[in-house]
Amino acid sequence: xxxxxxxxxxxxxxxxxxxxxxxxxxEPSQLFDDTSVPPGAQAAGFPGQGVGATVYPAxxxxxxxxxxxxxxxxTSLAHQSKDLVEKNLDRFLPISKLKYYFxxxxxxxxKKLGLLVFPYMHQNWEVIYQQDTPVAPxxxxxxxxxxIPVMGFITYILVAGLAFGTQDRFxxxxxxxxxxxxxxxxxxxxLVVLLSLYVVTVNxxxxxxxxxxxxxxxxxxxxVGVVAGLLFGxxxxxxxxxxxxxxxxxxxxxxxxxxxxxxxxxxxxxxRGARNQLRMYxxxxxxxxxxxxxxxMTYHLVR
Amino acid sequence: xxxxxxxxxxxxxxCTNAVAxxxxxxxxxxIGWGVDQRVxxxxxxxxxxxxxxxxxxSVRTVMRVPLILVNSVSIVLLLLFG
Numbered sequence: 001x002x003x004x005x006x007x008x009x010x011x012x013x014x015x016x017x018x019x020x021x022x023x024x025x026x027e028p029s030q031l032f033d034d035t036s037v038p039p040g041a042q043a044a045g046f047p048g049q050g051v052g053a054t055v056y057p058a059x060x061x062x063x064x065x066x067x068x069x070x071x072x073x074x075t076s077l078a079h080q081s082k083d084l085v086e087k088n089l090d091r092f093l094p095i096s097k098l099k100y101y102f103x104x105x106x107x108x109x110x111k112k113l114g115l116l117v118f119p120y121m122h123q124n125w126e127v128i129y130q131q132d133t134p135v136a137p138x139x140x141x142x143x144x145x146x147x148i149p150v151m152g153f154i155t156y157i158l159v160a161g162l163a164f165g166t167q168d169r170f171x172x173x174x175x176x177x178x179x180x181x182x183x184x185x186x187x188x189x190x191l192v193v194l195l196s197l198y199v200v201t202v203n204x205x206x207x208x209x210x211x212x213x214x215x216x217x218x219x220x221x222x223x224v225g226v227v228a229g230l231l232f233g234x235x236x237x238x239x240x241x242x243x244x245x246x247x248x249x250x251x252x253x254x255x256x257x258x259x260x261x262x263x264x265x266x267x268x269x270x271x272r273g274a275r276n277q278l279r280m281y282x283x284x285x286x287x288x289x290x291x292x293x294x295x296x297m298t299y300h301l302v303r
Numbered sequence: 304x305x306x307x308x309x310x311x312x313x314x315x316x317x318c319t320n321a322v323a324x325x326x327x328x329x330x331x332x333x334i335g336w337g338v339d340q341r342v343x344x345x346x347x348x349x350x351x352x353x354x355x356x357x358x359x360x361s362v363r364t365v366m367r368v369p370l371i372l373v374n375s376v377s378i379v380l381l382l383l384f385g
Binding site: 177180181183184185187188198199200201278 | 305306307308310311351354355358
């Protein structure tokens with residue numbers, strides 16, 4: 001067996017892990033598409049690096065023919081089961097739809113965070129469409145995404161742990177309790193909003209994931225409030241929370257107005273009708289529930 | 304407040320049980336919310352009451368059998384693990 005000759009795909013793997021896996025551009029079953037700059041531009045820098053890598057010590061074990069066969073069988077089995085899992089998972093979790101919500105970049109995240117904290121200057125809140133499908137969040141700042149809510153949730157848990165630490169109340173269990181508590185509140189809020197949307201019979205293209213995204217935007221305000229409270233004491237906490245509550249209230253009203261209310265009301269004119277009034281109340285209550293949740297989930301962190 | 308996923312599941316089971324156990328003749332008809340007392344409005348029906356009644360009716364129809372299973376499972380688990 002000549003090790004310097006083009007090696008079998010599996011034996012290549014231990015070395016390959018030392019390089020960037022973006023070189024495997026021809027990998028047929030990628031679970032996560034690379035939605036950023038095409039990978040051809042990135043791979044140019046990497047081929048020169050891995051040549052000097054030392055020979056993986058376990059390669060002698062992998063050289064024997066029987067283990068070679070076993071490895072090949074194992075690899076094919078792994079690929080098969082991965083395909084099976086992917087196929088079945090797509091039935092329960094709409095993974096292709098989820099990919100849309102994570103197609104973000106740094107500029108979008110920066111602008112969106114700024115919008116969440118200061119939404120007063122933004123003029124155009126419409127979501128850009130491209131032949132009936134909404135454009136990816138990277139190209140449209142008004143589109144909802146799941147990156148900020150997920151990161152906000154995790155950061156909130158970490159900041160809560162920090163806050164507990166400053167109160168000498170920290171323990172790993174309390175971190176888990178905070179996480180599941182926040183998750184339960186999120187689930188309940190989304191369920192209540194779904195229920196009220198059904199009862200009021202709003203014809204909207206808001207999906208459940210959109211609602212999860214909108215409910216997750218309040219974590220940004222909570223984090224700002226708690227960090228202000230940690231740095232400047234209770235006064236800083238209340239000021240930060242007040243500012244962020246107002247911002248998220250305006251943000252939610254302006255975003256939901258376009259999605260829930262009919263065209264006439266969305267342009268600012270007061271369209272007096274029983275249905276629109278009900279929808280207006282619904283929008284108002286969803287927006288007003290956000291500061292309430294923000295306060296309830298953070299007051300025990302800053303004492 | 305220390306909410307857990309377990310509490311959420313408990314709440315969901317209890318609420319669904321409550322809706323499933325609701326007796327139409329004895330309660331809903333008395334307050335004018337019975338199935339036979341609804342106005343058959345076709346087309347757009349933004350009537351909140353009609354939507355709630357439809358929701359109650361559909362929950363009862365859909366969740367009867369799964370609730371039997373879920374309740375049996377929770378009874379067994381509660382007996383075993385307290």
